[in-house]
Amino acid sequence: MISITLEHVSYAYSPNTPLEKEALRDVSVTITGGKITGLIGHTGSGKSTFAQMLNGLLRPTSGKIFLGNQDIWAEPKKISQIRYRVGMVFQYPEHQLFEETVYKDIAYGPINMGKQGKELDFLIRSAAEFVGLSEELLDKSPFELSGGQQRRVAIAGVLAMDPEVLVLDEPAAGLDPRGRDEILGNIRTYQQTKSKTVILISHSMEDMARYSDELIVLKDSTLLLKGSLKEVFQQADIIKDAGLRLPQVTRVMLALKKKGLDVDTSVYTVEDAFKRLTDRRRSSC
Amino acid sequence: MNVILEAQNVVFAYENEDVEARNAVENVSLSIERGSFVAILGQNGSGKSTLAKLFNGILLPLEGKILVDGMDTTHEDQLINIRKRVGMVFQNPDNQLVATVVEEDVAFAPENLGVPTNEIRLRVDKALDVVGMREYAHHAPHQLSGGQKQRVAIAGILAMGPECIIFDESTAMLDPRGREEIMETIRHLNRVEQKTIVLITHYMEEAALADRVVVIHDGTIRLDGKPEEVFRHQNELYSIGLSLPQATDLIARLEESGLYPELQGKTALTEEEAAVLLESILK
Amino acid sequence: MLKDITLGQYFPGKSPLHTMDPRMKLLLTIFYIVILFFAKSVYAFAWMLLSTFVLILCSGLSFKLLIKGVKPIFFILLFTGVINLFFTKDTQDPLFSFWIFTVYPKGVYTAIFMIVRILCLVLGSSLLLTYTTTPRALTDAIERLLSPLNLLNIPVYDFAMMMSLALRFIPTLLEDTVKIMNAQKARGADFESGSLIKRAKALLPVLIPLLVTAFRRSNDLAVAMECRCYMGGKGRTRMKQLRLHASDLLAALLFLAFGAALFSCNYIPTGIRL
Numbered sequence: 001m002i003s004i005t006l007e008h009v010s011y012a013y014s015p016n017t018p019l020e021k022e023a024l025r026d027v028s029v030t031i032t033g034g035k036i037t038g039l040i041g042h043t044g045s046g047k048s049t050f051a052q053m054l055n056g057l058l059r060p061t062s063g064k065i066f067l068g069n070q071d072i073w074a075e076p077k078k079i080s081q082i083r084y085r086v087g088m089v090f091q092y093p094e095h096q097l098f099e100e101t102v103y104k105d106i107a108y109g110p111i112n113m114g115k116q117g118k119e120l121d122f123l124i125r126s127a128a129e130f131v132g133l134s135e136e137l138l139d140k141s142p143f144e145l146s147g148g149q150q151r152r153v154a155i156a157g158v159l160a161m162d163p164e165v166l167v168l169d170e171p172a173a174g175l176d177p178r179g180r181d182e183i184l185g186n187i188r189t190y191q192q193t194k195s196k197t198v199i200l201i202s203h204s205m206e207d208m209a210r211y212s213d214e215l216i217v218l219k220d221s222t223l224l225l226k227g228s229l230k231e232v233f234q235q236a237d238i239i240k241d242a243g244l245r246l247p248q249v250t251r252v253m254l255a256l257k258k259k260g261l262d263v264d265t266s267v268y269t270v271e272d273a274f275k276r277l278t279d280r281r282r283s284s285c
Numbered sequence: 286m287n288v289i290l291e292a293q294n295v296v297f298a299y300e301n302e303d304v305e306a307r308n309a310v311e312n313v314s315l316s317i318e319r320g321s322f323v324a325i326l327g328q329n330g331s332g333k334s335t336l337a338k339l340f341n342g343i344l345l346p347l348e349g350k351i352l353v354d355g356m357d358t359t360h361e362d363q364l365i366n367i368r369k370r371v372g373m374v375f376q377n378p379d380n381q382l383v384a385t386v387v388e389e390d391v392a393f394a395p396e397n398l399g400v401p402t403n404e405i406r407l408r409v410d411k412a413l414d415v416v417g418m419r420e421y422a423h424h425a426p427h428q429l430s431g432g433q434k435q436r437v438a439i440a441g442i443l444a445m446g447p448e449c450i451i452f453d454e455s456t457a458m459l460d461p462r463g464r465e466e467i468m469e470t471i472r473h474l475n476r477v478e479q480k481t482i483v484l485i486t487h488y489m490e491e492a493a494l495a496d497r498v499v500v501i502h503d504g505t506i507r508l509d510g511k512p513e514e515v516f517r518h519q520n521e522l523y524s525i526g527l528s529l530p531q532a533t534d535l536i537a538r539l540e541e542s543g544l545y546p547e548l549q550g551k552t553a554l555t556e557e558e559a560a561v562l563l564e565s566i567l568k
Numbered sequence: 569m570l571k572d573i574t575l576g577q578y579f580p581g582k583s584p585l586h587t588m589d590p591r592m593k594l595l596l597t598i599f600y601i602v603i604l605f606f607a608k609s610v611y612a613f614a615w616m617l618l619s620t621f622v623l624i625l626c627s628g629l630s631f632k633l634l635i636k637g638v639k640p641i642f643f644i645l646l647f648t649g650v651i652n653l654f655f656t657k658d659t660q661d662p663l664f665s666f667w668i669f670t671v672y673p674k675g676v677y678t679a680i681f682m683i684v685r686i687l688c689l690v691l692g693s694s695l696l697l698t699y700t701t702t703p704r705a706l707t708d709a710i711e712r713l714l715s716p717l718n719l720l721n722i723p724v725y726d727f728a729m730m731m732s733l734a735l736r737f738i739p740t741l742l743e744d745t746v747k748i749m750n751a752q753k754a755r756g757a758d759f760e761s762g763s764l765i766k767r768a769k770a771l772l773p774v775l776i777p778l779l780v781t782a783f784r785r786s787n788d789l790a791v792a793m794e795c796r797c798y799m800g801g802k803g804r805t806r807m808k809q810l811r812l813h814a815s816d817l818l819a820a821l822l823f824l825a826f827g828a829a830l831f832s833c834n835y836i837p838t839g840i841r842l
Contacts, residue, residue, distance in 0.1 A: 042460075042462070043430065043431075043460045043462070043463075146307065146329065146330055147329060148329060173458070174376075174457045174458060175329065176328040176329045176487040176526055176527070177328070177487065177489075177526060177527055177528035178328060178526030178527070178528075179328070179329060179526075181528075203460050203461050204461075206531060243462065244461075245461065247531060248490075248530060248531040248532050248556050249531040249532065249535055251556045252531075252532050252535065252556045252559045252560050252563070255556060255557065255560035256560055256563055256564060256567070259560065259564050261563075261564060261567050261568065263567070270531050270534050270535050270538065273535050274535060274538045274539065274542070277535075277539060277545075277563075278539070278542055278544050280567075281544040281545065282544065
């Protein structure tokens with residue numbers, strides 16, 4: 001259950017040129033180990049840059065990043081070791097598939113790490129199982145699968161490296177409601193059974209409410225808020241200011257409150273709202 | 286009646302590739318009225334996009350008939366007339382822009398159709414005005430946000446002067462703001478510009494904005510009606526991999542609980558409707 | 569690495585060079601390049617250098633920018649210079665010699681002239697064309713100039729369309745490449761170390777997905793174009809008609825004068841033999 005700490009981290013694209021573009025400014029935050037931390041912010045707020053710094057794909061222009069107690073850039077030549085420990089699933093990860101079979105594609109990462117034999121086979125099969133890929137799919141070509149299945153293969157390819165930290169950038173983008181629930185549910189199960197540290201990027205506040213424990217809010221390249229789901233969602237004005245919307249069911253409750261009704265607005269899922277409203281009815285009867 | 290798109294017992298399946306087997310269409314009959322706003326809902330692989338491609342002759346039915354304004358899509362000499370009338374906006378904004386400058390992209394279709402130079406200019410300006418992208422006329426597509434690119438793609442279709450526009454999951458790759466931009470544009474096109482809109486989507490919140498919702502699963506039509514009617518079939522929707530918008534879901538669950546008899550027969554499509562319903566009861 | 573590629577880079581502006589008809593620019597570039605090869609004397613080279621300088625002033629682009637643009641050919645310049653310096657043989661007395669190399673005065677001149685010529689060539693053609701003309705205008709110009717070939721049943725329009733689509737998709741595909749490389753790096757790919765064969769092998773996980781992506785994009789694009797009634801070049805009209813202006817003709821006259829002057833320079837006697 002390893003945590004990640006950012007200390008005064010800034011990042012600029014094309015530094016010291018006329019095209020310099022600041023993507024993150026002086027961000028200091030700790031990502032708690034063993035939890036799902038949601039990373040939210042409007043497009044262009046610096047989320048992707050933030051994510052890509054966690055596994056050393058981008059190097060901070062200034063500031064330090066610690067994986068546990070280790071400065072990840074202490075030895076730049078060994079940055080690939082960090083990449084094995086912090087797994088990264090990009091947006092539309094199915095676009096990275098290239099092998100002849102699903103099995104071989106999932107094997108790519110662990111083989112690069114030097115895994116072999118029984119251990120390799122175990123890693124591949126357990127990763128496939130976590131994302132709900134059945135055995136008979138393993139020998140198929142990944143290009144024959146449906147988009148949703150390809151997505152699972154790509155995620156399994158990162159899980160198979162058995163990273164201590166898993167970063168996922170919009171893992172459910174473009175999927176239908178069932179596909180979304182399945183993939184995010186798989187990630188939740190994976191995180192809980194293996195007590196991993198997970199960072200989840202999503203635009204859907206409804207998904208965040210269901211799947212994340214803590215939230216980090218970015219706005220205009222800076223850190224706006226960090227805290228538990230409730231702590232962050234309670235700050236409705238700040239969330240709105242960051243160009244984000246609370247879950248629809250919360251908005252319903254906020255609208256009721258605005259109409260002068262005495263309702264609890266700290267509900268973020270339909271189940272919560274249902275419980276509050278039925279309790280209310282029962283107690284008034 | 287005044288029907289613009291009509292499918293009569295249409296059957297379609299992709300050849301050999303078992304990858305596409307799921308996207309088949311089986312014996313679908315559907316007619317869409319001029320000026321209406323119809324959402325076609327279904328999960329990935331349900332055949333909804335296939336249906337869209339059948340409607341402007343990109344795919345041809347194996348059995349049955351597709352009529353666009355009375356023209357059969359299998360008649361090749363009518364194809365241009367059909368495509369002029371029914372425009373398509375696709376999912377990936379990057380893959381439908383052809384030019385390196387916005388206004389030149391919008392001009393592409395009228396240029397193809399041999400529209401006189403002066404008129405192209407007028408059409409391009411008008412189309413960019415409708416989608417609110419006039420000030421970006423000289424920008425390069427890669428400088429734009431996803432929502433803006435998609436609006437340019439819509440302008441490119443408008444410049445053909447279509448009566449009907451089919452949106453084939455055009456919001457799926459956009460962020461929430463981009464999605465809102467496009468939904469706003471779509472409503473404007475339907476209400477102000479009087480275009481017939483067919484919106485293919487798996488977002489229930491978007492379907493809720495339509496006049497009519499058609500739910501398709503495994504290539505057949507499962508539900509068809511006003512959104513408030515269709516959304517009452519929550520069990521059926523869940524069973525085919527769809528879900529309700531949270532506001533609709535909440536009202537439906539409260540109704541089912543039996544604790545809120547006042548909600549009997551009521552549906553909320555949007556958060557505002559849910560709030561109004563609950564307000565009247567809780568006060 | 570990928571960011572350094574400046575294929576057909578266009579710098580927006582409103583200079584006389586920017587506003588010139590692209591067809592005229594294309595023709596004048598060809599004219600300019602051909603003329604450069606006729607320079608044979610010191611005066612002609614000096615005139616060439618001066619004219620290119622004037623061209624730079626006409627483009628309104630900064631010198632800094634141009635120097636950056638010339639950087640990639642620096643090694644070509646150096647190489648050409650060195651080859652000419654050491655390997656030009658002459659009957660005159662050598663300037664000096666060491667080991668197997670002998671340097672003659674002619675070698676020095678040739679080296680300098682070659683460098684100046686390549687520099688003028690690169691600067692002139694990029695100033696006239698790529699820096700001041702949008703890729704779209706360029707393909708348009710090529711298409712119109714080649715349009716007589718249509719009579720021979722050569723599908724000039726389709727070629728031009730292909731070219732402009734390629735230009736449109738270069739930034740997109742570069743972005744795709746970066747994304748795929750990052751994804752594979754995250755899975756432990758190493759593109760930077762190892763033998764040449766190992767590195768080439770390491771590229772496979774990038775090339776295959778890139779190819780698949782490119783195919784998907786082109787497939788989508790073809791469908792989208794069909795939906796927008798694309799039927800090839802036949803019966804197509806244009807939103808923007810190209811029209812020759814008096815200024816374009818003036819430019820042509822200036823270039824002719826430049827050419828004539830360059831030819832005359834060759835006949836001014838000098839002490840240097842080439």
